[in-house]
Amino acid sequence: MDEILKGCINKNRKHQKALFDLYYKYGLAVSMAYCNHVDEAREVLNDAFLKVFERINDYDPTKPFEAWFRIIVIRTAINHFHKQANEIKWTNYEENTNIDIMNEDAEDQISDMSPDEVLKLAQQLPPAYRMAINLYAVEGYSHQEIAENLGISIGTSKANLSKARARLKFLISQCKLFAF
The missing domain is CATH 1.10.1740.10 (RNA polymerase sigma factor, region 2, helix turn helix motif)
Structure with a gap:
């Protein structure tokens, strides 16, 4: 090397x-x-x-x-x-989410999935949500660091992360619901 x-x-x-x-x-x-x-x-x-x-x-x-x-x-x-x-519309901190979390155990279900399956689900997230969850959960960035890197407020970073998690839970529950 x-x-x-x-x-x-x-x-x-x-x-x-x-x-x-x-x-x-x-x-x-x-x-x-x-x-x-x-x-x-x-x-x-x-x-x-x-x-x-x-x-x-x-x-x-x-x-x-x-x-x-x-x-x-x-x-x-x-x-x-x-x-x-x-092209991307950032989620304002004050906005409400209409995401319906069907299964609260979705986080536990993720352990049954392959990394490729999880990645495919994450790629279904809107870009702002995907960026927030990757930087926070995968790379370990703080909300302050995310806000600085993306040019958004800390509140928007927190809201995007929360909505990303909720949407992932929903996608995981749908994946398990339709699995044969």
């Missing part, structure tokens, strides 16, 4: 290709958590790799590369999200 990173620092295409091949699947999995479909996730990932190659000198070799790479993919997804913000 050290040789690949040194080659990337020297802008060696062979080493850049090796890094791309090594981290493509991982990066795609991370970006899929934030994107509506695989084409969008690939676009985010390609942009992230460009940033990695441009900023490879900023990488601290005393820390895991995978963590640094993950942060770049997530930040690239956030930037992509901002570019599409004019």
